[in-house]
Amino acid sequence: MQAVTFTTPGGPEVLHLATAPDPQPTAEQVVVRVRATALNRADTLQRRGLYPPPPGESDILGLELAGEVERVGAAVTGIAVGDRVCGLVGGGGYAEKAVLDARMAIPIPAGWSFAQAAAVPEVFFTAQETLFTLGDLQKDETVLIHAAASGVGTAGIQMAREVGARVLVTAGSEDKIRRCLELGATAGCNYKERDFADWIKEVTNGQGVELIEDFIGAGYWNQNLQSLKVSGRLVLVGLMGGVKVEANLQLIMGKRLQIFGSVLRSRPLADKIDITQRFRRRWLPLLASGRIVPIVDRTFPLAQAAEAHRYMEENRNFGKITLEV
Ligand SMILES: NC(=O)c1ccc[n+]([C@@H]2O[C@H](COP(=O)([O-])OP(=O)(O)OC[C@H]3O[C@@H](n4cnc5c(N)ncnc54)[C@H](OP(=O)(O)O)[C@@H]3O)[C@@H](O)[C@H]2O)c1
Incomplete structure:
Protein backbone atom coordinates (compact mmCIF):
# COMPACT_ATOMS: atom_id res chain seq x y z
CA MET A 1 0.00 0.00 0.00
CA PRO A 121 -13.12 10.58 16.66
CA GLU A 122 -10.06 12.29 18.14
CA VAL A 123 -11.59 15.68 18.90
CA PHE A 124 -15.05 14.56 20.00
CA PHE A 125 -13.60 11.82 22.23
CA THR A 126 -11.16 14.30 23.74
CA ALA A 127 -13.81 16.95 24.36
CA GLN A 128 -16.15 14.31 25.82
CA GLU A 129 -13.54 12.96 28.23
CA THR A 130 -12.19 16.34 29.32
CA LEU A 131 -15.31 18.53 29.50
CA PHE A 132 -17.69 15.85 30.78
CA THR A 133 -16.09 12.64 32.15
CA LEU A 134 -13.39 14.60 34.04
CA GLY A 135 -14.69 18.17 33.97
CA ASP A 136 -18.29 17.20 34.87
CA LEU A 137 -19.67 20.22 33.03
CA GLN A 138 -23.28 20.91 33.97
CA LYS A 139 -26.16 23.02 32.65
CA ASP A 140 -25.90 26.72 33.62
CA GLU A 141 -22.21 26.43 34.50
CA THR A 142 -19.67 28.63 32.73
CA VAL A 143 -16.80 26.98 30.90
CA LEU A 144 -13.77 28.73 29.40
CA ILE A 145 -12.43 26.91 26.33
CA HIS A 146 -8.98 28.01 25.17
CA ALA A 147 -7.68 27.61 21.59
CA ALA A 148 -11.36 27.38 20.80
CA ALA A 149 -10.90 27.40 17.02
CA SER A 150 -8.87 24.17 17.22
CA GLY A 151 -10.33 20.83 16.24
CA VAL A 152 -10.96 19.95 19.88
CA GLY A 153 -12.26 23.45 20.64
CA THR A 154 -14.85 23.47 17.85
CA ALA A 155 -16.17 20.09 19.05
CA GLY A 156 -16.17 21.21 22.70
CA ILE A 157 -18.06 24.46 22.08
CA GLN A 158 -20.94 22.59 20.48
CA MET A 159 -21.07 19.87 23.14
CA ALA A 160 -21.00 22.42 25.98
CA ARG A 161 -23.71 24.48 24.28
CA GLU A 162 -25.81 21.34 23.93
CA VAL A 163 -25.89 20.72 27.71
CA GLY A 164 -26.88 24.33 28.37
CA ALA A 165 -23.54 25.63 29.63
CA ARG A 166 -22.37 29.19 29.05
CA VAL A 167 -19.29 28.97 26.81
CA LEU A 168 -16.52 31.59 26.91
CA VAL A 169 -13.66 31.19 24.47
CA THR A 170 -10.21 32.48 23.60
CA ALA A 171 -8.69 32.48 20.12
CA GLY A 172 -6.08 34.40 18.19
CA SER A 173 -8.19 36.43 15.73
CA GLU A 174 -11.52 38.25 15.50
CA ASP A 175 -12.54 36.01 12.62
CA LYS A 176 -11.96 32.83 14.66
CA ILE A 177 -13.93 34.30 17.56
CA ARG A 178 -16.82 35.25 15.28
CA ARG A 179 -16.95 31.65 14.02
CA CYS A 180 -16.84 30.27 17.58
CA LEU A 181 -19.85 32.46 18.42
CA GLU A 182 -21.69 30.96 15.43
CA LEU A 183 -21.08 27.50 16.94
CA GLY A 184 -22.67 28.53 20.23
CA ALA A 185 -20.03 30.34 22.28
CA THR A 186 -21.45 33.21 24.34
CA ALA A 187 -18.45 35.55 24.18
CA GLY A 188 -14.82 35.47 23.10
CA CYS A 189 -11.49 37.10 23.84
CA ASN A 190 -8.67 37.60 21.36
CA TYR A 191 -5.77 36.60 23.60
CA LYS A 192 -3.35 38.49 21.36
CA GLU A 193 -5.15 41.77 22.09
CA ARG A 194 -5.92 41.49 25.79
CA ASP A 195 -5.18 39.55 28.97
CA PHE A 196 -7.85 36.86 29.10
CA ALA A 197 -7.87 36.76 32.93
CA ASP A 198 -8.90 40.46 33.03
CA TRP A 199 -11.55 39.72 30.45
CA ILE A 200 -12.92 36.75 32.45
CA LYS A 201 -13.09 38.92 35.55
CA GLU A 202 -15.08 41.49 33.62
CA VAL A 203 -17.55 39.13 31.90
CA THR A 204 -18.19 37.06 35.04
CA ASN A 205 -18.55 40.09 37.38
CA GLY A 206 -15.42 39.03 39.24
CA GLN A 207 -16.77 35.52 39.90
CA GLY A 208 -14.63 33.44 37.52
CA VAL A 209 -15.68 30.25 35.75
CA GLU A 210 -16.51 26.77 36.99
CA LEU A 211 -14.42 24.93 34.40
CA ILE A 212 -11.44 25.65 32.13
CA GLU A 213 -10.45 23.46 29.18
CA ASP A 214 -6.80 24.32 28.60
CA PHE A 215 -4.44 23.42 25.75
CA ILE A 216 -1.70 25.94 26.51
CA GLY A 217 -0.30 24.75 29.86
CA ALA A 218 2.53 26.80 31.35
CA GLY A 219 1.81 29.94 29.33
CA TYR A 220 -1.70 30.22 30.81
CA TRP A 221 -1.15 28.66 34.26
CA ASN A 222 -1.37 31.75 36.46
CA GLN A 223 -4.17 33.36 34.48
CA ASN A 224 -6.11 30.09 34.56
CA LEU A 225 -5.87 29.85 38.36
CA GLN A 226 -7.01 33.48 38.66
CA SER A 227 -9.94 32.83 36.30
CA LEU A 228 -11.43 29.92 38.25
CA LYS A 229 -14.24 30.29 40.73
CA VAL A 230 -14.01 28.78 44.22
CA SER A 231 -14.16 24.97 43.71
CA GLY A 232 -13.39 25.47 40.02
CA ARG A 233 -11.92 22.72 37.81
CA LEU A 234 -9.01 23.00 35.39
CA VAL A 235 -8.49 20.27 32.81
CA LEU A 236 -5.06 20.21 31.14
CA VAL A 237 -5.45 18.80 27.64
CA GLY A 238 -2.51 20.30 25.74
CA LEU A 239 0.79 22.01 26.42
CA MET A 240 1.25 24.25 23.39
CA GLY A 241 2.55 27.05 25.66
CA GLY A 242 5.10 25.06 27.69
CA VAL A 243 5.34 22.39 30.39
CA LYS A 244 7.00 23.90 33.48
CA VAL A 245 5.37 26.29 35.94
CA GLU A 246 5.94 27.93 39.29
CA ALA A 247 2.69 27.21 41.10
CA ASN A 248 0.88 29.38 43.64
CA LEU A 249 -0.26 26.55 45.92
CA GLN A 250 -2.00 29.03 48.21
CA LEU A 251 -4.36 29.93 45.40
CA ILE A 252 -5.09 26.25 44.62
CA MET A 253 -5.71 25.45 48.28
CA GLY A 254 -7.58 28.61 49.20
CA LYS A 255 -9.96 28.36 46.26
CA ARG A 256 -10.27 24.56 46.69
CA LEU A 257 -9.43 24.05 43.01
CA GLN A 258 -9.35 20.70 41.23
CA ILE A 259 -6.77 20.11 38.52
CA PHE A 260 -7.01 17.25 36.04
CA GLY A 261 -4.79 16.04 33.23
CA SER A 262 -5.84 13.93 30.28
CA VAL A 263 -4.30 12.03 27.38
CA LEU A 264 -5.97 9.76 24.88
N1 LIG B 1 -4.84 15.27 25.83
C1 LIG B 1 -5.50 14.75 24.82
O1 LIG B 1 -6.09 13.67 24.93
C2 LIG B 1 -5.54 15.49 23.53
C3 LIG B 1 -6.21 14.97 22.42
C4 LIG B 1 -6.29 15.74 21.25
C5 LIG B 1 -5.66 16.98 21.21
N2 LIG B 1 -4.99 17.42 22.29
C6 LIG B 1 -4.34 18.75 22.32
O2 LIG B 1 -5.35 19.69 22.07
C7 LIG B 1 -4.78 20.83 21.45
C8 LIG B 1 -5.58 21.14 20.20
O3 LIG B 1 -5.35 20.11 19.25
P1 LIG B 1 -5.97 20.24 17.78
O4 LIG B 1 -5.40 19.15 16.97
O5 LIG B 1 -7.44 20.37 17.91
O6 LIG B 1 -5.32 21.66 17.39
P2 LIG B 1 -5.41 22.57 16.11
O7 LIG B 1 -6.66 22.32 15.36
O8 LIG B 1 -4.10 22.50 15.42
O9 LIG B 1 -5.54 24.04 16.77
C9 LIG B 1 -4.62 24.56 17.64
C10 LIG B 1 -4.85 26.07 17.76
O10 LIG B 1 -4.29 26.50 18.99
C11 LIG B 1 -3.89 27.85 18.90
N3 LIG B 1 -2.53 27.96 19.45
C12 LIG B 1 -1.40 27.37 18.99
N4 LIG B 1 -0.34 27.68 19.76
C13 LIG B 1 -0.83 28.48 20.74
C14 LIG B 1 -0.24 29.14 21.87
N5 LIG B 1 1.07 29.02 22.15
N6 LIG B 1 -1.02 29.90 22.65
C15 LIG B 1 -2.34 30.03 22.39
N7 LIG B 1 -2.96 29.43 21.35
C16 LIG B 1 -2.22 28.66 20.53
C17 LIG B 1 -3.95 28.23 17.42
O11 LIG B 1 -5.11 29.04 17.22
P3 LIG B 1 -5.11 30.65 17.45
O12 LIG B 1 -5.09 31.25 16.09
O13 LIG B 1 -6.36 30.87 18.19
O14 LIG B 1 -3.86 30.97 18.23
C18 LIG B 1 -4.13 26.89 16.71
O15 LIG B 1 -4.84 27.01 15.51
C19 LIG B 1 -3.32 20.48 21.18
O16 LIG B 1 -2.55 21.00 22.24
C20 LIG B 1 -3.32 18.97 21.22
O17 LIG B 1 -2.06 18.45 21.57
C21 LIG B 1 -4.92 16.71 23.44
Whole structure:
Protein backbone atom coordinates (compact mmCIF):
# COMPACT_ATOMS: atom_id res chain seq x y z
CA MET A 1 0.00 0.00 0.00
CA GLN A 2 0.93 3.68 -0.21
CA ALA A 3 1.44 5.62 3.03
CA VAL A 4 2.91 8.92 4.15
CA THR A 5 6.20 8.19 5.88
CA PHE A 6 9.38 9.94 6.97
CA THR A 7 12.86 8.64 7.70
CA THR A 8 14.39 11.57 9.59
CA PRO A 9 12.28 13.69 11.94
CA GLY A 10 11.98 17.34 10.97
CA GLY A 11 9.81 19.95 9.29
CA PRO A 12 6.78 19.21 7.10
CA GLU A 13 9.10 18.63 4.09
CA VAL A 14 10.21 15.25 5.53
CA LEU A 15 6.78 13.74 4.78
CA HIS A 16 6.47 11.83 1.53
CA LEU A 17 4.40 9.04 -0.01
CA ALA A 18 6.11 5.65 -0.07
CA THR A 19 5.26 1.98 -0.29
CA ALA A 20 4.65 0.32 3.08
CA PRO A 21 3.61 -3.24 4.02
CA ASP A 22 -0.13 -3.86 4.29
CA PRO A 23 -1.23 -4.02 7.94
CA GLN A 24 -2.30 -7.44 9.22
CA PRO A 25 -5.35 -7.60 11.54
CA THR A 26 -5.46 -9.47 14.84
CA ALA A 27 -8.56 -11.57 15.54
CA GLU A 28 -10.34 -8.50 17.03
CA GLN A 29 -9.42 -6.03 14.30
CA VAL A 30 -10.74 -5.08 10.88
CA VAL A 31 -8.69 -3.81 7.95
CA VAL A 32 -10.11 -0.51 6.71
CA ARG A 33 -9.59 0.75 3.17
CA VAL A 34 -8.94 4.32 4.33
CA ARG A 35 -10.77 7.03 2.36
CA ALA A 36 -9.98 9.93 4.69
CA THR A 37 -7.89 10.68 7.74
CA ALA A 38 -7.44 13.87 9.73
CA LEU A 39 -4.60 15.88 11.21
CA ASN A 40 -4.00 16.40 14.90
CA ARG A 41 -1.38 18.58 16.60
CA ALA A 42 0.17 15.37 17.91
CA ASP A 43 1.03 14.40 14.30
CA THR A 44 3.24 17.48 14.00
CA LEU A 45 5.03 16.53 17.22
CA GLN A 46 5.51 12.93 16.06
CA ARG A 47 6.89 14.20 12.73
CA ARG A 48 9.42 16.28 14.69
CA GLY A 49 10.47 13.20 16.70
CA LEU A 50 8.90 14.44 19.95
CA TYR A 51 5.94 12.08 20.28
CA PRO A 52 6.74 8.46 19.41
CA PRO A 53 3.84 6.02 18.94
CA PRO A 54 3.01 3.85 21.98
CA PRO A 55 4.53 0.33 21.86
CA GLY A 56 2.77 -1.96 19.41
CA GLU A 57 1.18 0.85 17.37
CA SER A 58 1.96 1.64 13.74
CA ASP A 59 4.69 4.24 13.30
CA ILE A 60 2.76 5.75 10.39
CA LEU A 61 1.11 9.06 11.36
CA GLY A 62 -2.65 9.39 11.74
CA LEU A 63 -4.82 8.95 14.84
CA GLU A 64 -8.21 8.61 13.15
CA LEU A 65 -9.68 7.40 9.91
CA ALA A 66 -12.80 6.77 7.89
CA GLY A 67 -13.29 4.22 5.13
CA GLU A 68 -14.72 0.87 4.15
CA VAL A 69 -14.09 -2.44 5.88
CA GLU A 70 -12.01 -4.60 3.57
CA ARG A 71 -11.31 -7.61 5.81
CA VAL A 72 -12.45 -8.76 9.26
CA GLY A 73 -10.46 -10.61 11.94
CA ALA A 74 -11.52 -14.13 12.98
CA ALA A 75 -13.25 -13.05 16.23
CA VAL A 76 -15.06 -9.99 14.84
CA THR A 77 -18.85 -9.98 14.91
CA GLY A 78 -21.38 -7.34 13.88
CA ILE A 79 -19.22 -5.78 11.15
CA ALA A 80 -19.07 -6.92 7.55
CA VAL A 81 -16.84 -6.28 4.57
CA GLY A 82 -18.03 -3.11 2.83
CA ASP A 83 -19.36 -1.35 5.98
CA ARG A 84 -18.56 2.37 6.18
CA VAL A 85 -16.83 3.04 9.49
CA CYS A 86 -14.71 5.63 11.25
CA GLY A 87 -12.68 5.36 14.42
CA LEU A 88 -9.73 6.18 16.61
CA VAL A 89 -6.40 4.43 16.01
CA GLY A 90 -3.08 4.59 17.84
CA GLY A 91 -1.37 5.35 14.51
CA GLY A 92 -1.51 4.37 10.86
CA GLY A 93 -4.20 6.68 9.47
CA TYR A 94 -2.08 8.38 6.75
CA ALA A 95 -2.22 5.27 4.55
CA GLU A 96 -4.39 3.41 2.07
CA LYS A 97 -5.09 0.68 4.64
CA ALA A 98 -5.12 0.57 8.42
CA VAL A 99 -6.24 -1.76 11.19
CA LEU A 100 -8.95 -0.72 13.64
CA ASP A 101 -10.18 -2.65 16.68
CA ALA A 102 -13.72 -3.71 15.72
CA ARG A 103 -15.07 -2.55 19.10
CA MET A 104 -13.90 0.94 18.24
CA ALA A 105 -15.45 1.06 14.78
CA ILE A 106 -18.26 3.62 14.55
CA PRO A 107 -20.84 3.38 11.74
CA ILE A 108 -20.70 6.51 9.56
CA PRO A 109 -24.02 8.38 9.64
CA ALA A 110 -26.01 8.32 6.37
CA GLY A 111 -25.16 11.13 3.99
CA TRP A 112 -21.78 11.93 5.55
CA SER A 113 -18.61 12.24 3.53
CA PHE A 114 -15.55 10.26 4.63
CA ALA A 115 -13.81 13.57 5.41
CA GLN A 116 -16.58 14.53 7.85
CA ALA A 117 -16.39 11.12 9.52
CA ALA A 118 -12.59 11.24 9.80
CA ALA A 119 -12.88 14.63 11.53
CA VAL A 120 -14.86 13.19 14.46
CA PRO A 121 -13.12 10.58 16.66
CA GLU A 122 -10.06 12.29 18.14
CA VAL A 123 -11.59 15.68 18.90
CA PHE A 124 -15.05 14.56 20.00
CA PHE A 125 -13.60 11.82 22.23
CA THR A 126 -11.16 14.30 23.74
CA ALA A 127 -13.81 16.95 24.36
CA GLN A 128 -16.15 14.31 25.82
CA GLU A 129 -13.54 12.96 28.23
CA THR A 130 -12.19 16.34 29.32
CA LEU A 131 -15.31 18.53 29.50
CA PHE A 132 -17.69 15.85 30.78
CA THR A 133 -16.09 12.64 32.15
CA LEU A 134 -13.39 14.60 34.04
CA GLY A 135 -14.69 18.17 33.97
CA ASP A 136 -18.29 17.20 34.87
CA LEU A 137 -19.67 20.22 33.03
CA GLN A 138 -23.28 20.91 33.97
CA LYS A 139 -26.16 23.02 32.65
CA ASP A 140 -25.90 26.72 33.62
CA GLU A 141 -22.21 26.43 34.50
CA THR A 142 -19.67 28.63 32.73
CA VAL A 143 -16.80 26.98 30.90
CA LEU A 144 -13.77 28.73 29.40
CA ILE A 145 -12.43 26.91 26.33
CA HIS A 146 -8.98 28.01 25.17
CA ALA A 147 -7.68 27.61 21.59
CA ALA A 148 -11.36 27.38 20.80
CA ALA A 149 -10.90 27.40 17.02
CA SER A 150 -8.87 24.17 17.22
CA GLY A 151 -10.33 20.83 16.24
CA VAL A 152 -10.96 19.95 19.88
CA GLY A 153 -12.26 23.45 20.64
CA THR A 154 -14.85 23.47 17.85
CA ALA A 155 -16.17 20.09 19.05
CA GLY A 156 -16.17 21.21 22.70
CA ILE A 157 -18.06 24.46 22.08
CA GLN A 158 -20.94 22.59 20.48
CA MET A 159 -21.07 19.87 23.14
CA ALA A 160 -21.00 22.42 25.98
CA ARG A 161 -23.71 24.48 24.28
CA GLU A 162 -25.81 21.34 23.93
CA VAL A 163 -25.89 20.72 27.71
CA GLY A 164 -26.88 24.33 28.37
CA ALA A 165 -23.54 25.63 29.63
CA ARG A 166 -22.37 29.19 29.05
CA VAL A 167 -19.29 28.97 26.81
CA LEU A 168 -16.52 31.59 26.91
CA VAL A 169 -13.66 31.19 24.47
CA THR A 170 -10.21 32.48 23.60
CA ALA A 171 -8.69 32.48 20.12
CA GLY A 172 -6.08 34.40 18.19
CA SER A 173 -8.19 36.43 15.73
CA GLU A 174 -11.52 38.25 15.50
CA ASP A 175 -12.54 36.01 12.62
CA LYS A 176 -11.96 32.83 14.66
CA ILE A 177 -13.93 34.30 17.56
CA ARG A 178 -16.82 35.25 15.28
CA ARG A 179 -16.95 31.65 14.02
CA CYS A 180 -16.84 30.27 17.58
CA LEU A 181 -19.85 32.46 18.42
CA GLU A 182 -21.69 30.96 15.43
CA LEU A 183 -21.08 27.50 16.94
CA GLY A 184 -22.67 28.53 20.23
CA ALA A 185 -20.03 30.34 22.28
CA THR A 186 -21.45 33.21 24.34
CA ALA A 187 -18.45 35.55 24.18
CA GLY A 188 -14.82 35.47 23.10
CA CYS A 189 -11.49 37.10 23.84
CA ASN A 190 -8.67 37.60 21.36
CA TYR A 191 -5.77 36.60 23.60
CA LYS A 192 -3.35 38.49 21.36
CA GLU A 193 -5.15 41.77 22.09
CA ARG A 194 -5.92 41.49 25.79
CA ASP A 195 -5.18 39.55 28.97
CA PHE A 196 -7.85 36.86 29.10
CA ALA A 197 -7.87 36.76 32.93
CA ASP A 198 -8.90 40.46 33.03
CA TRP A 199 -11.55 39.72 30.45
CA ILE A 200 -12.92 36.75 32.45
CA LYS A 201 -13.09 38.92 35.55
CA GLU A 202 -15.08 41.49 33.62
CA VAL A 203 -17.55 39.13 31.90
CA THR A 204 -18.19 37.06 35.04
CA ASN A 205 -18.55 40.09 37.38
CA GLY A 206 -15.42 39.03 39.24
CA GLN A 207 -16.77 35.52 39.90
CA GLY A 208 -14.63 33.44 37.52
CA VAL A 209 -15.68 30.25 35.75
CA GLU A 210 -16.51 26.77 36.99
CA LEU A 211 -14.42 24.93 34.40
CA ILE A 212 -11.44 25.65 32.13
CA GLU A 213 -10.45 23.46 29.18
CA ASP A 214 -6.80 24.32 28.60
CA PHE A 215 -4.44 23.42 25.75
CA ILE A 216 -1.70 25.94 26.51
CA GLY A 217 -0.30 24.75 29.86
CA ALA A 218 2.53 26.80 31.35
CA GLY A 219 1.81 29.94 29.33
CA TYR A 220 -1.70 30.22 30.81
CA TRP A 221 -1.15 28.66 34.26
CA ASN A 222 -1.37 31.75 36.46
CA GLN A 223 -4.17 33.36 34.48
CA ASN A 224 -6.11 30.09 34.56
CA LEU A 225 -5.87 29.85 38.36
CA GLN A 226 -7.01 33.48 38.66
CA SER A 227 -9.94 32.83 36.30
CA LEU A 228 -11.43 29.92 38.25
CA LYS A 229 -14.24 30.29 40.73
CA VAL A 230 -14.01 28.78 44.22
CA SER A 231 -14.16 24.97 43.71
CA GLY A 232 -13.39 25.47 40.02
CA ARG A 233 -11.92 22.72 37.81
CA LEU A 234 -9.01 23.00 35.39
CA VAL A 235 -8.49 20.27 32.81
CA LEU A 236 -5.06 20.21 31.14
CA VAL A 237 -5.45 18.80 27.64
CA GLY A 238 -2.51 20.30 25.74
CA LEU A 239 0.79 22.01 26.42
CA MET A 240 1.25 24.25 23.39
CA GLY A 241 2.55 27.05 25.66
CA GLY A 242 5.10 25.06 27.69
CA VAL A 243 5.34 22.39 30.39
CA LYS A 244 7.00 23.90 33.48
CA VAL A 245 5.37 26.29 35.94
CA GLU A 246 5.94 27.93 39.29
CA ALA A 247 2.69 27.21 41.10
CA ASN A 248 0.88 29.38 43.64
CA LEU A 249 -0.26 26.55 45.92
CA GLN A 250 -2.00 29.03 48.21
CA LEU A 251 -4.36 29.93 45.40
CA ILE A 252 -5.09 26.25 44.62
CA MET A 253 -5.71 25.45 48.28
CA GLY A 254 -7.58 28.61 49.20
CA LYS A 255 -9.96 28.36 46.26
CA ARG A 256 -10.27 24.56 46.69
CA LEU A 257 -9.43 24.05 43.01
CA GLN A 258 -9.35 20.70 41.23
CA ILE A 259 -6.77 20.11 38.52
CA PHE A 260 -7.01 17.25 36.04
CA GLY A 261 -4.79 16.04 33.23
CA SER A 262 -5.84 13.93 30.28
CA VAL A 263 -4.30 12.03 27.38
CA LEU A 264 -5.97 9.76 24.88
CA ARG A 265 -3.40 8.00 22.72
CA SER A 266 -1.48 6.14 25.42
CA ARG A 267 -4.55 4.85 27.27
CA PRO A 268 -5.19 1.10 27.40
CA LEU A 269 -7.39 -0.41 24.72
CA ALA A 270 -10.15 -1.18 27.27
CA ASP A 271 -10.39 2.56 28.14
CA LYS A 272 -10.56 3.51 24.47
CA ILE A 273 -13.35 0.99 23.89
CA ASP A 274 -15.28 2.48 26.84
CA ILE A 275 -14.72 5.99 25.49
CA THR A 276 -16.00 4.91 22.07
CA GLN A 277 -19.10 3.34 23.62
CA ARG A 278 -19.80 6.48 25.71
CA PHE A 279 -19.48 8.55 22.56
CA ARG A 280 -21.85 6.30 20.63
CA ARG A 281 -24.49 6.51 23.34
CA ARG A 282 -24.39 10.20 24.13
CA TRP A 283 -22.97 12.17 21.19
CA LEU A 284 -23.26 10.12 17.99
CA PRO A 285 -27.08 10.57 17.87
CA LEU A 286 -26.61 14.37 18.05
CA LEU A 287 -24.06 14.24 15.25
CA ALA A 288 -26.21 11.91 13.15
CA SER A 289 -29.19 14.26 13.49
CA GLY A 290 -27.09 17.28 12.55
CA ARG A 291 -27.52 19.16 15.86
CA ILE A 292 -23.75 18.97 16.27
CA VAL A 293 -21.49 19.03 13.22
CA PRO A 294 -17.87 18.11 12.58
CA ILE A 295 -16.11 21.27 11.42
CA VAL A 296 -13.85 20.54 8.46
CA ASP A 297 -11.78 23.56 7.48
CA ARG A 298 -9.93 22.13 4.53
CA THR A 299 -9.19 18.81 2.83
CA PHE A 300 -5.85 18.03 1.17
CA PRO A 301 -4.95 14.97 -0.93
CA LEU A 302 -2.85 12.47 1.05
CA ALA A 303 0.14 13.25 -1.19
CA GLN A 304 0.01 16.85 0.12
CA ALA A 305 0.33 15.89 3.79
CA ALA A 306 3.35 18.18 4.12
CA GLU A 307 1.32 21.17 2.96
CA ALA A 308 -1.48 20.22 5.36
CA HIS A 309 1.03 20.11 8.27
CA ARG A 310 2.35 23.54 7.28
CA TYR A 311 -1.21 24.90 7.23
CA MET A 312 -1.82 23.55 10.75
CA GLU A 313 1.48 24.85 12.13
CA GLU A 314 0.67 28.31 10.77
CA ASN A 315 -2.50 28.16 12.93
CA ARG A 316 -4.66 28.81 9.87
CA ASN A 317 -7.37 26.20 10.47
CA PHE A 318 -10.76 26.66 12.07
CA GLY A 319 -11.73 23.10 13.05
CA LYS A 320 -10.23 20.07 11.37
CA ILE A 321 -7.85 19.56 8.46
CA THR A 322 -8.50 16.27 6.67
CA LEU A 323 -6.57 14.22 4.11
CA GLU A 324 -8.33 12.45 1.27
CA VAL A 325 -6.83 9.05 0.58
N1 LIG B 1 -4.84 15.27 25.83
C1 LIG B 1 -5.50 14.75 24.82
O1 LIG B 1 -6.09 13.67 24.93
C2 LIG B 1 -5.54 15.49 23.53
C3 LIG B 1 -6.21 14.97 22.42
C4 LIG B 1 -6.29 15.74 21.25
C5 LIG B 1 -5.66 16.98 21.21
N2 LIG B 1 -4.99 17.42 22.29
C6 LIG B 1 -4.34 18.75 22.32
O2 LIG B 1 -5.35 19.69 22.07
C7 LIG B 1 -4.78 20.83 21.45
C8 LIG B 1 -5.58 21.14 20.20
O3 LIG B 1 -5.35 20.11 19.25
P1 LIG B 1 -5.97 20.24 17.78
O4 LIG B 1 -5.40 19.15 16.97
O5 LIG B 1 -7.44 20.37 17.91
O6 LIG B 1 -5.32 21.66 17.39
P2 LIG B 1 -5.41 22.57 16.11
O7 LIG B 1 -6.66 22.32 15.36
O8 LIG B 1 -4.10 22.50 15.42
O9 LIG B 1 -5.54 24.04 16.77
C9 LIG B 1 -4.62 24.56 17.64
C10 LIG B 1 -4.85 26.07 17.76
O10 LIG B 1 -4.29 26.50 18.99
C11 LIG B 1 -3.89 27.85 18.90
N3 LIG B 1 -2.53 27.96 19.45
C12 LIG B 1 -1.40 27.37 18.99
N4 LIG B 1 -0.34 27.68 19.76
C13 LIG B 1 -0.83 28.48 20.74
C14 LIG B 1 -0.24 29.14 21.87
N5 LIG B 1 1.07 29.02 22.15
N6 LIG B 1 -1.02 29.90 22.65
C15 LIG B 1 -2.34 30.03 22.39
N7 LIG B 1 -2.96 29.43 21.35
C16 LIG B 1 -2.22 28.66 20.53
C17 LIG B 1 -3.95 28.23 17.42
O11 LIG B 1 -5.11 29.04 17.22
P3 LIG B 1 -5.11 30.65 17.45
O12 LIG B 1 -5.09 31.25 16.09
O13 LIG B 1 -6.36 30.87 18.19
O14 LIG B 1 -3.86 30.97 18.23
C18 LIG B 1 -4.13 26.89 16.71
O15 LIG B 1 -4.84 27.01 15.51
C19 LIG B 1 -3.32 20.48 21.18
O16 LIG B 1 -2.55 21.00 22.24
C20 LIG B 1 -3.32 18.97 21.22
O17 LIG B 1 -2.06 18.45 21.57
C21 LIG B 1 -4.92 16.71 23.44
